[in-house]
Amino acid sequence: MVEVKSLSVKYNDIEALSKISFKINAGDYIGIVGPNGSGKTTLVKALLGLIPFTGKIIFQSENFSESDLRRHIGYLPQKMSFLDQRFPATAKEIVVSGMYCRKKFPRRLTDKDYIAAEAIMKTLGIANLKSRSIGRLSGGQQQRVLLARALVHSPSVLILDEPTVALDPQSRETFYDTVQKLNKEKQVTVLLVSHDIASVGKYASKLLYLDREIIFYGTFDEFCKSPKMSEYFGTSQHLICHRH
Amino acid sequence: MDIFQQIHEAIKYLFVQRAIIAGCFMALGCSSLGVFLVLRRFSLIGDGLAHVSFATVAIGLLLRAQPMVVSIPLVALASFFILKLNEKAAVYGDAAIGLVSSFGIAIGIIIASTAGGFNVDLFSYLFGNILSVSNFEVWMTVVISLAVVLIVWLFYHDLFAITFDEEYAQVSGIKVRLVNRILILLTSLIVVLGIKIVGTMLVSSLIILPAISALQVVRSFRSTIILAGVFAVVSVVAGIFISYFLNLPSGATIVMINFIFFVGSFLYGRNRG
Numbered sequence: 296m297v298e299v300k301s302l303s304v305k306y307n308d309i310e311a312l313s314k315i316s317f318k319i320n321a322g323d324y325i326g327i328v329g330p331n332g333s334g335k336t337t338l339v340k341a342l343l344g345l346i347p348f349t350g351k352i353i354f355q356s357e358n359f360s361e362s363d364l365r366r367h368i369g370y371l372p373q374k375m376s377f378l379d380q381r382f383p384a385t386a387k388e389i390v391v392s393g394m395y396c397r398k399k400f401p402r403r404l405t406d407k408d409y410i411a412a413e414a415i416m417k418t419l420g421i422a423n424l425k426s427r428s429i430g431r432l433s434g435g436q437q438q439r440v441l442l443a444r445a446l447v448h449s450p451s452v453l454i455l456d457e458p459t460v461a462l463d464p465q466s467r468e469t470f471y472d473t474v475q476k477l478n479k480e481k482q483v484t485v486l487l488v489s490h491d492i493a494s495v496g497k498y499a500s501k502l503l504y505l506d507r508e509i510i511f512y513g514t515f516d517e518f519c520k521s522p523k524m525s526e527y528f529g530t531s532q533h534l535i536c537h538r539h
Numbered sequence: 540m541d542i543f544q545q546i547h548e549a550i551k552y553l554f555v556q557r558a559i560i561a562g563c564f565m566a567l568g569c570s571s572l573g574v575f576l577v578l579r580r581f582s583l584i585g586d587g588l589a590h591v592s593f594a595t596v597a598i599g600l601l602l603r604a605q606p607m608v609v610s611i612p613l614v615a616l617a618s619f620f621i622l623k624l625n626e627k628a629a630v631y632g633d634a635a636i637g638l639v640s641s642f643g644i645a646i647g648i649i650i651a652s653t654a655g656g657f658n659v660d661l662f663s664y665l666f667g668n669i670l671s672v673s674n675f676e677v678w679m680t681v682v683i684s685l686a687v688v689l690i691v692w693l694f695y696h697d698l699f700a701i702t703f704d705e706e707y708a709q710v711s712g713i714k715v716r717l718v719n720r721i722l723i724l725l726t727s728l729i730v731v732l733g734i735k736i737v738g739t740m741l742v743s744s745l746i747i748l749p750a751i752s753a754l755q756v757v758r759s760f761r762s763t764i765i766l767a768g769v770f771a772v773v774s775v776v777a778g779i780f781i782s783y784f785l786n787l788p789s790g791a792t793i794v795m796i797n798f799i800f801f802v803g804s805f806l807y808g809r810n811r812g
Contacts, residue, residue: 343710365712372706382578382703383754383763392700396711402696428758444707 296321296484297342297452302350304337311337313508314350321451324478324485326495329505335488336373338505339456342486343370365396369450371441373457373488378437380430386440387412387425393444408447415443419473435466442473452484453477459489471498549783558669558779558789561680565736566745566771568684568729571691573750573771574764575722578702580632584621584723585743587636588730591617591643593739595731596664597650600657606664607679610731617643618727622720667738667790669779680732687725694718699760736775737790745771748797755801755808770800 297319304312312334319325327335341348344361354364391412395402416422421439424432429440438458445453455474459467475498477483489495495502496515504511504524511517511524518524549555576582595613599606617639624635651661672680691698697718700708709715726746733742749771750763757763778793785792 345706345709362712365710368710370707370710372704378704379578381754383574383757384699384703384760385758388699388760389703392696392703393711395696395700395708395713398696400697401693404696426758 296323296355298351298353299342300351300353302338302341302348302352304334304341304346304348306337310507312341312348312505315505315509316350317503317509317512319452319484319486321484322478322482324475324498324500325487325503326492326499326501327486327488327503327505328490328492328495329510331490333506335505336456339370339454339486339488342454343368366448367451369393369445369448369453369483371438371445371453371455371458373460378429382428382430384429385426386421386429386432386436386443387416389429389440390416390425390443390447393447397448411449412443412447415447416440419443419446433466434461435463435469438462438466438470439473442470446477446483450483452486454486454488456488457490458487459491459494467494474498545784546780549780554670554672555779555783557672557674557677559776561672561677562669562736562775562779562793563772564681564684565729565732566749566775567768568687569733569745570749570753570767570771571688571764572722572726572729573746573748574753574760574767575691575698575702576726577747577750577754579722581722581726582747583633583636583743584618584726585730585746587621587640587643588614588618588727589734589739589742590640592731592734592742593661593664594643594646594650596734596739597647597654597657597661600660601650601654605675607676607731607735610734611728614727614731615724618723619720622723664734665738665740666788667734667736667741669736669775669789669793670783672735676735680736683728683732687729690721690725694721698722737793741790741794744794744797748794748801749774752797752801752804755804756811770797770804774800 299315299317302312302315303310315338327338329335337346340346342352344364354367391404391408394404394408413422413425416425419439419442421436421443424436424440429437432440459470462470471494474485478485487495487499499515501513502511502515502518503509504518511521576584592610592614595610596606598613599609602609621635621639624630624638625632630638651658697713700711700713701715701718705715729746730742733745737745749767752770753763753766757766774796775793778796779789781787782789782792
């Protein structure tokens with residue numbers, strides 16, 4: 296479905312990612328993990344076309360245009376720090392803005408778009424929040440609204456960049472359960488960036504360990520047994536795998 | 540004579556009619572930009588550009604040209620300079636505004652002190668006088684304000700997306716840099732129109748105050764813009780009549796009414812919780 300070939304990113308001559316190559320199949324749930332500064336968010340930004348890179352990202356076919364790509368990707372950004380608590384918009388206004396990627400200028404929204412927004416809010420259990428101001432919702436509710444925005448245009452790939460950083464443990468579990476349901480029932484391919492290897496191991500079907508280059512790419516079981524990872528982590532790898 | 544009769548009498552005067560037309564269109568232009576500027580933390584750019592317009596008015600008077608005509612391209616250039624300083628020279632946004640704004644005032648003062656002869660005209664632009672707008676200025680205000688409202692309407696969804704989450708807007712295919720430039724360009728146009736109405740000292744308040752008043756009471760984005768427009772138009776019309784009847788400076792009266800709306804909205808918003 297997506298093939299990343301020899302992808303490299305440099306920030307002021309410092310290599311943030313070095314010749315990354317991997318394949319994502321339809322329906323995969325891939326956890327992207329690694330230490331701080333390992334290039335996880337850089338990889339996401341490159342996949343989204345937000346930063347310049349060398350190498351290739353092939354989505355379905357070579358002929359896929361940038362706008363085709365946008366229509367097929369749903370994105371939930373890192374942290375919620377950008378969210379202004381006084382921002383004057385209802386949850387429904389935010390969710391329906393996820394349709395802009397399917398629209399050409401001047402991006403007029405139709406009744407169908409609003410119906411789609413209400414439908415996805417219902418699926419995520421937040422239909423009752425549609426008229427509430429985004430700033431007055433709890434962290435967990437806000438994150439579900441942003442997840443609904445990422446899903447409203449029915450993307451085939453969902454990219455989540457540390458989506459649960461600001462959430463309490465209960466909201467985090469609920470959030471991961473929702474994403475897993477989307478992956479299993481609607482066959483949405485998921486790329487989840489996280490620091491939390493335990494959660495990624497619990498939900499993801501594959502794990503990509505990054506430290507400016509790919510250290511490991513495979514299933515969680517393979518990750519636990521990998522001699523390369525034992526060498527990389529030393530004894531701490533046992534702790535991570537036991538937690539799972 | 541009751542108040543309605545007095546208003547009826549006042550409205551017969553051509554200069555009052557001109558003031559109301561120019562003021563209402565100007566108010567709509569300001570309020571359509573204000574919500575985006577306030578939420579994007581660009582509020583002070585109006586203030587900075589207004590200070591630049593003090594210099595451009597001085598240049599216009601020096602050249603014996605229409606100050607507004609000279610000011611539009613120069614203030615637009617200054618607005619792009621602020622953006623460039625912010626993007627390329629790693630100067631913080633507020634510092635870039637401060638730099639350009641003080642430079643504008645300094646140039647204005649130097650031109651006024653060396654050229655002489657038009658100081659009275661120049662200083663009248665500091666505080667504006669909506670009751671003295673000319674036919675040409677009314678037409679210019681109507682055309683430019685309508686253009687601003689139309690462009691904001693066309694770019695409404697792009698502006699909304701960028702204002703809420705710039706990165707996501709970019710992921711959605713919105714040309715963030717282009718839309719930012721359009722927003723700043725429109726602001727510079729509106730600022731130039733505003734200098735005749737409330738003056739360079741107060742023009743930014745016409746952009747900021749209706750927006751922050753509306754933000755206190757409304758929860759949806761579209762309603763915030765509409766309410767800001769209502770606050771702005773009512774403030775301008777009420778300000779014109781109050782200043783006319785009580786012989787007060789019109790620009791300052793308009794701003795005071797805007798401020799009263801803000802206090803009322805703030806109290807209403809706080810009580811509602």
